[in-house]
Amino acid sequence: MDVPGILCFNTSMSQDSPTFSPLYRQIKALILQALEAGEWRPGQVIPSEQELAARFNVSQGTVRKAIDEMAADNLLVRKQGKGTYVASHNDPRALFRFLRLAPIDGDLSHPQSVPLDCWRAKAGQEASRMLGIEPGAPIIIVRRLLKFGVKPVVIDEIYLPGEVFHGLSLEVLQDWSGSLYSLFETRFGLRMIRAQERLRAVAADRSAAEILKVSEGTPLLSVERVTYTYGDKPVEWRRGLYSTADHFYLNELS
Amino acid sequence: MDVPGILCFNTSMSQDSPTFSPLYRQIKALILQALEAGEWRPGQVIPSEQELAARFNVSQGTVRKAIDEMAADNLLVRKQGKGTYVASHNDPRALFRFLRLAPIDGDLSHPQSVPLDCWRAKAGQEASRMLGIEPGAPIIIVRRLLKFGVKPVVIDEIYLPGEVFHGLSLEVLQDWSGSLYSLFETRFGLRMIRAQERLRAVAADRSAAEILKVSEGTPLLSVERVTYTYGDKPVEWRRGLYSTADHFYLNELS
């Protein structure tokens, strides 16, 4: 409960050494470990800096630096006077972190997810590579439509490792009113940490055209995403086709 | 030279107050000001933390926190044992900060910019809005092709305020072997700080199709970018058409 393993100051060790890690990073790793183990749930407060400092036998400043980094990583959220909280996809501010879509005009309607299909299959070559699982391993495929108001804007095909998503079904999806990641977090204890997207332009095939209410051959934005949870483990692979007639993909470069 | 104006501790002042600013942010603003004034040029060292602390009459730790933020903002680069440097677009590591393009296979060829045209015009409605200048103000328009090896991949049309880019011509562009932003920095003293991109999928028109060597109507990625320099002043508006047959636009979400 209190002794955290082996902490060391890395004296007389090269900073280039692969084993080198400053104290605050070791603390960060320990907090991460506790987070991963579910010691504190998303949305809850974690112990105060003083408590953590006592627990890990370091100064408050060192804990602070560890938490600073984790806040920058969107893993924790600090609230002055209240405490430090575990970040959650239920937080409305997290909604557009992974959805970089904005209306061309000032349309403010919230996106709404409409599940279309959900079935089980075995991982093909591509899915197994993207998700880091064996070919032939069970996966779940979800198709869903994203609407802004009445406009259909995105059609998504989502590949999930069956191991992790036991009990996911079309009904479960339809019963959930929030975001998909919010469901994953609440129902499966899975927090999405980061993602990588690859964008290309493609022509709408017949099926996509019908669903998005555009004509066949219309240029669409193809967005392939791999999403990672703790420990950089891939847990979602999806391909989205975005209709960019009334919306665009917004990206801040800094 | 040494007294930096009015620094204050903001005692008995609400942190929500619009005038509130912690000391390290005031220091950050002062360093930013010196940067903007050209006191230290891109690629050069700035004074040590001790010197800056003495100059601004604060502790080294406060200067450190200011520099920390500026390093996170990609304005400064810290090098242990050597000093802190002004970030530069001449640094090869900065190349892909604003170019999120990667080859689908492992092709490692460096991108090469081929200037096509460069002419003067007057700002239309859209250009004036994007660049924050008067309609009718002088602008410079550049068209250029980006090639990876022998493959044409991006055709860019770039709108620049004439005020800032005196003396820019096709010859100047052709004589420069580095990146465009590297030229802007070196020749016009203009550092690009951040940018915002809006992506859509469009069909190739005849002209773009010819240059990119694809057939007319091929889906292309349209990337509109507004780039800002110090003080969030827009100084570039460009529209790129990306051929995504052999390359994709890579985006990290975190």
Add this chain to the structure above:
DNA sequence: AAGTGGTCTAGACCACGTC
């Protein structure tokens, strides 16, 4: 009043690069 995170300071020591 008590507890939390936020800021500022001062000092010690370490690792890295240069002379």
Add this chain to the structure above:
DNA sequence: ACGTGGTCTAGACCACTTT
């Protein structure tokens, strides 16, 4: 040997929230 940034500590005080 020296100067630079990097880490760690300890203590003081402030601002925000809750009791």
